[in-house]
Amino acid sequence: MSQSYSYHQVHVDDWHKIVPIFSVTPFSMPSLCLFRGQANALDPLKTSLERHAERHGCQPDELPERERVILDHFRLHAHAYLDHPPRHTDRAAWLAILRHHRGPARLLDFSRSFYVAAFFAMNACDASKPEDPAVWVIRKDAIPQRAHLPLRDKPGLIRLEIKRQTPRMLIQHGELLAPTDITHSFEQNLCAELFGQLTPLDHSKPQDVNLANLRDLLPTHPIFKIMLPKALHREALYDLYHMNITPAALFPGLDGAAQTEYIHLRYLDDWTRHILGLVNSSRHLHDISST
Numbered sequence: 001m002s003q004s005y006s007y008h009q010v011h012v013d014d015w016h017k018i019v020p021i022f023s024v025t026p027f028s029m030p031s032l033c034l035f036r037g038q039a040n041a042l043d044p045l046k047t048s049l050e051r052h053a054e055r056h057g058c059q060p061d062e063l064p065e066r067e068r069v070i071l072d073h074f075r076l077h078a079h080a081y082l083d084h085p086p087r088h089t090d091r092a093a094w095l096a097i098l099r100h101h102r103g104p105a106r107l108l109d110f111s112r113s114f115y116v117a118a119f120f121a122m123n124a125c126d127a128s129k130p131e132d133p134a135v136w137v138i139r140k141d142a143i144p145q146r147a148h149l150p151l152r153d154k155p156g157l158i159r160l161e162i163k164r165q166t167p168r169m170l171i172q173h174g175e176l177l178a179p180t181d182i183t184h185s186f187e188q189n190l191c192a193e194l195f196g197q198l199t200p201l202d203h204s205k206p207q208d209v210n211l212a213n214l215r216d217l218l219p220t221h222p223i224f225k226i227m228l229p230k231a232l233h234r235e236a237l238y239d240l241y242h243m244n245i246t247p248a249a250l251f252p253g254l255d256g257a258a259q260t261e262y263i264h265l266r267y268l269d270d271w272t273r274h275i276l277g278l279v280n281s282s283r284h285l286h287d288i289s290s291t
Contacts, residue, residue: 004199005191008224009206010214015236017211018226022114032218034110034138034159034175037121041134041227044203045186047179049104063182064152067106074098084164092149092160096176100166106182107160110138112173119245122233127266135226142194142222143177153180155192172250194222237263 012018036045053063071094078097079085086093099105111117114135121133145159160176162169179189187200206225209217217224228236240246247259 004202005195005197006202006205006207008209008217008221010209010211010217010224010226012211012226012228012232014211015232015239018214019239021211021214031112032140033114034112034140034143034177035114035117036108036110036136036138037117037119037124037133038136039121039124039126039133040129040131041225042131042203044201045108045136045190047106047108047186048099048102049106049182050186052104060183060185067182070104071095071098074103086164090148092147092178093162093164095149095178096160096162099176100168107176107178108186110175110177112140112175115240115243115245116172116250118228118236119240119250121228122237122240123247123262125230125233127230132227132229134228137224137226138177139218139222144193149178150180155179155181155184155189155198157186157189157193167252168250171252190223 038045049063049067052058053060053066058066071091074097075085075088075094078094082097086097095105095107099107099109111120114137117135121135125133140159143157143159145161147161147163149158149160156179158178158180160178162176165174168174179186181189184192184198185200188198191201192198201223209224214226241263246256247262248256250256251259
């Protein structure tokens with residue numbers, strides 16, 4: 001029977017206690033870690049390829065061939081929309097483009113910014129359900145970086161070095177993690193890389209840790225999870241909006257501007273009126289400067 005691996009789970013009861021921990025300095029925790037926000041803390045780490053394969057009954061051993069077909073078909077049509085497409089043989093670059101446009105890819109999005117990951121987790125959280133969101137934290141030096149994705153490899157995980165990042169990736173401080181053997185799950189590849197064993201993470205027995213001990217986890221634990229209870233969201237999102245971490249900033253263009261308006265369905269109070277006031281003030285200043 002294979003060994004299973006659990007992880008530590010950090011509970012946050014005060015947003016302002018966690019903010020100083022993630023202030024960026026060259027040797028601070030943010031510079032040493034990768035972060036992924038998830039709207040439901042109970043959800044495992046899965047790629048879009050893995051999720052949709054399960055949904056449609058595609059068996060794991062079929063995925064290498066299915067991925068080849070997906071990439072061949074996508075490359076054929078994507079050339080019509082790309083001014084400077086990657087080389088045909090650059091699988092990593094093509095997978096990054098496929099993932100960027102929300103196609104089924106083996107890549108999983110992370111960020112070098114805790115705040116960006118926290119925003120994605122809380123912003124996508126369903127307030128009508130009991131589950132809280134969370135931010136996964138993985139130590140960056142535990143995952144090797146490569147510029148190329150091998151056709152076949154033993155189970156493991158790599159950080160893809162994308163030479164031509166999209167504006168969205170740059171703004172979101174994005175990193176892409178890729179399992180090297182897609183006949184196994186992302187979490188199995190993760191455990192193979194971190195612990196040398198092909199086994200999924202054990203989500204049934206996370207070890208609870210106080211926020212005060214968060215810094216102590218990093219040297220000895222390559223992965224842990226930070227819980228963000230709903231009671232913190234209003235204050236946290238207020239702070240993040242004032243850091244300019246909003247859909248409009250993270251998704252440049254009209255799509256991001258439109259997505260920002262969802263906040264008024266979530267909070268219609270002095271906060272959103274304040275945001276609207278800032279918008280109106282800036283519009284007034286623009287009108288004055290234009291006269």
